[in-house]
Amino acid sequence: MNQLPEAYHQQMKELLGKEYPAFIETYEDLPHRALRINTLKLSVAEGVHRLPFELEPVPWCPTGFYYDHDRDRPGKHVYHAAGLYYIQEPSAMAPVEALDPQPGERVLDLCAAPGGKTTQIAAKMDGRGVLVANEISKERRKALVENLERCGVSHAVILGEHPQHLSTRFAGWFDRILIDAPCSGEGMFRKDPETQERWSVRSTEAAADLQLSILEAAAPMLRPGGRIVYSTCTFNPRENEGVLDQFLKRFPHFTPVDVPQASHYRLACPQWADADPSVGRATRLWPHHLCGEGHFVSVLEKTDGAEGSRQKPGQLPPVHGDAKKVFRQFIETSLTHDPFQGPFTLFGDHLYQVPEHLPSLKGLVVERPGLHLGQAKRKHFAPSHAFALALTPNQVQRSISFAPDEIELQQYLQGQALPHDGEKGWMLVTVDNFPLGWGKVSGGLIKNHYPKWLRWK
Numbered sequence: 001m002n003q004l005p006e007a008y009h010q011q012m013k014e015l016l017g018k019e020y021p022a023f024i025e026t027y028e029d030l031p032h033r034a035l036r037i038n039t040l041k042l043s044v045a046e047g048v049h050r051l052p053f054e055l056e057p058v059p060w061c062p063t064g065f066y067y068d069h070d071r072d073r074p075g076k077h078v079y080h081a082a083g084l085y086y087i088q089e090p091s092a093m094a095p096v097e098a099l100d101p102q103p104g105e106r107v108l109d110l111c112a113a114p115g116g117k118t119t120q121i122a123a124k125m126d127g128r129g130v131l132v133a134n135e136i137s138k139e140r141r142k143a144l145v146e147n148l149e150r151c152g153v154s155h156a157v158i159l160g161e162h163p164q165h166l167s168t169r170f171a172g173w174f175d176r177i178l179i180d181a182p183c184s185g186e187g188m189f190r191k192d193p194e195t196q197e198r199w200s201v202r203s204t205e206a207a208a209d210l211q212l213s214i215l216e217a218a219a220p221m222l223r224p225g226g227r228i229v230y231s232t233c234t235f236n237p238r239e240n241e242g243v244l245d246q247f248l249k250r251f252p253h254f255t256p257v258d259v260p261q262a263s264h265y266r267l268a269c270p271q272w273a274d275a276d277p278s279v280g281r282a283t284r285l286w287p288h289h290l291c292g293e294g295h296f297v298s299v300l301e302k303t304d305g306a307e308g309s310r311q312k313p314g315q316l317p318p319v320h321g322d323a324k325k326v327f328r329q330f331i332e333t334s335l336t337h338d339p340f341q342g343p344f345t346l347f348g349d350h351l352y353q354v355p356e357h358l359p360s361l362k363g364l365v366v367e368r369p370g371l372h373l374g375q376a377k378r379k380h381f382a383p384s385h386a387f388a389l390a391l392t393p394n395q396v397q398r399s400i401s402f403a404p405d406e407i408e409l410q411q412y413l414q415g416q417a418l419p420h421d422g423e424k425g426w427m428l429v430t431v432d433n434f435p436l437g438w439g440k441v442s443g444g445l446i447k448n449h450y451p452k453w454l455r456w457k
C-alpha cells in the first residue's frame, strides 16, 4: 500500500469520502482468485463435481468460482491443459455477463488478449455464430490464440487490427461488441503492482483519449438495436463516466441501458466526471464491496439504423484439390463421421474452417481465419492441436483416456512416446475423455504430437 502513488491516494480520497478507509484497507488483503468453468467442455454441475478444488460461487457469474490459492494451483492441473476452465479475476467476469451474447449471433471482442472474456463469450455462444476476437498487440495475440485453442473454441476469427481499420469492413455487422479497453489499470494495483509504476495523471488522460477513439471505431460496426459493453479495470472517472459522456455527445443514437445488477455492484457516478445523468446506469465493482479487484461496466444500445448495412460475404482463397483430398482421407481414416461442412480456406498449406457469411478479410491482419484444422502436406494431412481440442472422443476412430494422475499422462505431456499395440493412425489422447492433443500410432508406440511449446518440464 505504501507504494501507491500519492496522487492516486488523493484522487480516491476525494472520490470516496467516508468509504475511503474501507477501500484503502483492501490493499492489505491478498487478491481473490477464481476460475470459470468452460461450458464448451462440461456443465457447471459436472465441473463442480469433477474439479479437485474447493470452489465457492462468484455471485455475478454462474460459471465463476473462487478457489483457495494457498491450497490449490488449478493452473498446474492437467484439466487446465484440457481447457476445462479459465483462470480469471472474478470482477473481470462481469462485462460478459452484461454483454449476454447468444448462440448464433455475431459478436466482436475488440480488445481481446489474453482472451479471458473471449473464452467466456465463446462459451455463452455455445460455439454457434461468429466470434471475431481482435487484438492489436502481436505479442499478446499469441496468448489469445493459445487460450482459444485450449478452450476448444471453434467459431472464432482472430484478427490483429487497429479498431479503425475494422469499422468500414464490418459496418452494421455485429449484434454485440465488447470493448474491454486498455486503461490505467487502477483496479490491478493489488494484483499486479507493476501497473502502479506506469500510472500517472497523464497516463489516465492518454488512456481516456485512446478509449474514446476505440469506442468511436466500434460504433459503426454495430447493427441497429445492437449493444456495446464498454468496460475497464480502472476506477478513474475520466476513463469511465468521462469517456462515456464524450462518446454519447458525439453519438446521440446510443443510449446507456441498465446493467443487470448483481447485489454487490454499485451504480456509476456521473457527477465525478460532470457527465450526463444517464451515464449513471453503468456500474462499478468495488473491492471493498465485493470479493474482486474492481471493474467498470456499461451497456450502450444503438437506437437508430442510420449507419451501415450488413456486408456481403467475402470470397475466400479456394482450397485446391490436393488439400481437399488429403483432408478427406484424414476424415475417412481418423474420424467417425464428417462434422465439417465448411466453408474452408487455405492460408499457405494450413487448412481452416471459416465461420459462414464473413465479410472479406483481405488486407486485414488475420491471425486465424477460423478453426485451424491442420496442415495439408503433399501426401498427407497433419491435424492441428486446435482441431484436437475442438473434438470429442466419440468423433474420432481412435482415442485413449488416462486419469489425471497416471504416469503415462505425465509422460505424454512431457513429450514422450507411449507403448501401445493397436491399429496404426491418428489417436486422440485425453484425460478422463477430455482431449489434450494428438498422438500417432505406429510400430508399437503412440508417437507424441503434443505441441513442443506446451510440453511440461
Ligand SMILES: C[S@@+](CC[C@H](N)C(=O)[O-])C[C@H]1O[C@@H](n2cnc3c(N)ncnc32)[C@H](O)[C@@H]1O
Residues within 6 Å of the ligand: 092, 110, 111, 112, 113, 114, 115, 116, 117, 118, 135, 136, 137, 140, 162, 163, 180, 181, 182, 183, 210, 214
Ligand atoms: C484490458 S486488456 C483486454 C483483456 C481481455 N479482454 C481479457 O479479458 O483477457 C486491453 C487490451 O487492449 C489492447 N489495446 C491496446 N491498445 C489498443 C488500441 N489502440 N486498440 C485496441 N486495443 C488496444 C491491449 O493490447 C490489451 O490486450
